[in-house]
Amino acid sequence: IAAEQAHGKAEKLTFLGEQRYTMDDASYTTCGVGKEDWWVRANEMEINRTTNVGVGRHAWIEFKGVPLLYTPYISFPLKKQRKSGFLTPSFGTTGNSGAEFTLPYYWNIAPNYDATLTPRIMSKRGIQLGGEFRYLQPNYSGELQAEWLPNDNVTKSTRSAYRLKHGQNFGAGFTGNLDLQKVSDNDYFRDLSSLVAVTSQTTLPREGALNYGSGPWSAGLKIQRYQILQDPINPIVPPYERAPQFTAAYNKLNVFGWADARAAAEFVDFDHGGKVRGKRFTLHPSLSVPFTRAYGYLTPKLGLHYTQYNLDQQSTALPDATGTLRNYNVSANRTLPIFSLDSGLAFERQANLFGQALTQTLEPRLYYLYVPYKDQSRMPIFDSGEADFNFAQIFSENRFAGGDRISDANQATLALTSRFIEAETGQERLRATVAQRYFFRAPRVALTSAAPTDKISDFLASIGGQITPAWSADAAWQYDPNTSHTERYNVGARYNPASGKLANLTYRFNRNTLRQVDLSGQWPVAPRWQVMGRWNYSIQDKKTLETLGGIEYLEGCWAVRVVAHRFQTATQKTTNALFLQLELSGLSSLGTNPLNVLKQNIGGFTQSKPHGEDLNLDEF
Structure with missing residues (x-):
């Protein structure tokens, strides 16, 4: 048989025509000769090249001499094409449902x-x-x-x-x-x-x-x-x-x-059944004039934001999305001009990092924004909220998400980015950015509580890159200079020297709400043996949020994976799941596939496969 190491045998071969024959006591495997750990056996197998369909009668899969799966009748396509029939069964166990079979x-x-x-x-x-x-x-x-x-x-x-x-x-x-x-x-x-x-x-x-x-x-x-x-x-x-x-x-x-x-x-x-209802119309035209050169850019922009509300009179005694009761205007409108000026420069020099010649850039950016104040306290909030403060938001026209609040602004944002780039390949090896917003006038528009009165915003910083071919790291930091508190930060590192060798470490901190450690990875521990896992622990709550552990054995023509997963649902209930899979190269897999769970939980996870990919039965 001329494909990979696939081969088979039969006690008797009977030709029923030019494109049709039967085999008695037939066996098939993709394992190497003398290393046949598994076989597909059938008392009778019929091959029809005209219809490209094969039929097996009294067939079973045998692994290490032990029959695993029996079927009195099975039909299968001879080419990689769809065909009606039973798929491979799966089995596993979870804490909520018990043992499962599909x-x-x-x-x-x-x-x-x-x-x-x-x-x-x-x-x-x-x-x-x-x-x-x-x-x-x-x-x-x-x-x-x-x-x-x-x-x-x-x-x-x-x-x-x-x-x-x-x-x-x-x-x-x-x-x-x-x-x-x-x-x-x-x-x-x-x-x-x-x-x-x-x-x-x-x-x-x-x-x-x-x-x-x-x-x-x-x-x-x-x-x-x-x-x-x-x-x-x-x-x-x-x-x-x-x-x-x-x-x-x-x-x-x-x-x-x-x-x-x-x-x-x-x-x-x-x-909404329990909140103020109404209609909102918004119109936001803008015109920008970009001036771009090799060394930088300057982009003035002028826009107009118009909003019209028409509320359901019968619902005006109800709160809005924030749960706040307001003295609504049943019909209200808002018109605000918005002016911004975005500018940046780019400088380059030759530098050396980790013993390698690189191009270093220095990219300062200045973003100015002006929006006049307008009282919006009698307008409802349907879909607005404070936007997450990050590098994307700090250069936006509105500190609110949604269309119900337009923040007044007379402010400038300063940022500085430096990148290290390989001259030959253009690959970015390291990037560092800092940014901060400065208020010439404190904003007055708020959602429910008072608007911030600080003259400067939180300070943002980030750094990350591919430090070496095996090591990559990233970190982000948000610091409030007005209270001298770190609001949040995260630090992560990845070691990936080769495919199948991976270690991830992440620490996340959010003041008063979050302190978590997240470890994950996969690693060979012996020839053919690999372990993989994840541990997500809340330091603040002093409990494990999620754990995953697995082991894989990879042979030439088969692989077996066992993965246990424990996590908390939204109701704080703990759920346990067990995945067991036997993969037979070139044939199919038995059990419950854990690969999706592994890919979702282990960043950078790569799948190991036996020697034979799915084979085309038309070659045999």
Whole structure:
């Protein structure tokens, strides 16, 4: 057999035609001769080259002489193409569901339609039925997923979930999408999923959108609603629903040969069962004139921000998104001019770092912003909040996120960046940046409490890069000079001398709220043996938030992985999961695949594979 080390044998070979034959007592493996740790055996195997389908009767997988999986009948494609049939079963265990076994069935309905039916047997909860239907057409595609647990043995109730995702291209610049999700109860994901990203979900969108784009013009229409999965320990405040939201934008560079023109408009009808409701219209045109040279740039920009509110009179006795009761104006508007001046220079010199000749840059930047003050205290807050203070926000026109508050400003931001660049390759080896904002006049606009009165903002600093081929590091620091306190910082390092050799260390600090250590990595400990793991510990809470540990053994034609995962859900419940996988090179895998969990938890994780990739059976 002429592919990798794949080979087989049979007691009897019978030709039934030019493209069809049968084999009695057939065996197949991708292991090397004399090192056959596993075999696929069948009492009878029929190969049909005309239909490119193989059939095995009374077939089983044998590993180290031990039969692992038996089936009285199996059909499989001879080429890498889709075919209906049972997929490899998986098994594992979690703390919430107990021991689990799934046996997916794949249905190849048509070249552009398929479905997967997945029964899931859980020792603690019973039998769950799951399914996925996918469709693809030249102008649209999508998938429908559904799960149904008719009688949960723990909760004594029927539980279900579904999701529909659809994307459509209508032509002439118009596209659309639909995303609908629903679960039967608040604890569905926390009880029935083994992934942190899924168990932590609290807001399920139900939205549809119609979009348009052509040249400098774009527009969108969206209806957005939610299902809220309440947390009994930390109740969730439902966000406003947008029913509907309309957006339009115009972006044109080099207008008149010297200016960039932009305009954005938005209309939103904010709906909420327990808060003030209303409509908001915003319009924000702007014109900038960039002057760019090799040594620097200067970009003045002038814009206008207009906002109009029309509130539901019957809801004006209710609070807004912040929980604040205000003396609302049922109809209110706001018009604010916005002027900014962004400038920067770039200097270079030859330098030496870690014994290597590099180009060092020095890049000072000055950003000035002026926005006059306007009282906005009688306007509601639907979607605004304090923007996260970071290097991106410090050069923005508004210290608030959302459209309900426009901060007054008479301020300048100074920043300095230095980079070390390899002259031959252009690879950036190290970057360091510092920045701070200076207020010529303290801002007066606030959300709920008083606006800040400090003359200078927090000081931001960051440094990071690929120090050596094996070592990389990064650090960020936010310091409040007005209180002489460090607000937050994080430090991280990665050692990655070769593929499969990896160690990550991160420390995160946020004053009064967060002090965490995060260790992760993978490393060979002996020939063919590799360990991997993660430990996330809260120093402030004095408890482990998440642990993951695994071991892998890699042989020439197979690999086995065992991974244990323990984490906390949004309700502070601890969930345990165990993944066990046997990978047979060129055939399939048995058990529950832990690779997605490893990639999500270990930054830079690389998968080890046995010698044989999936082989093309047409070569045999």
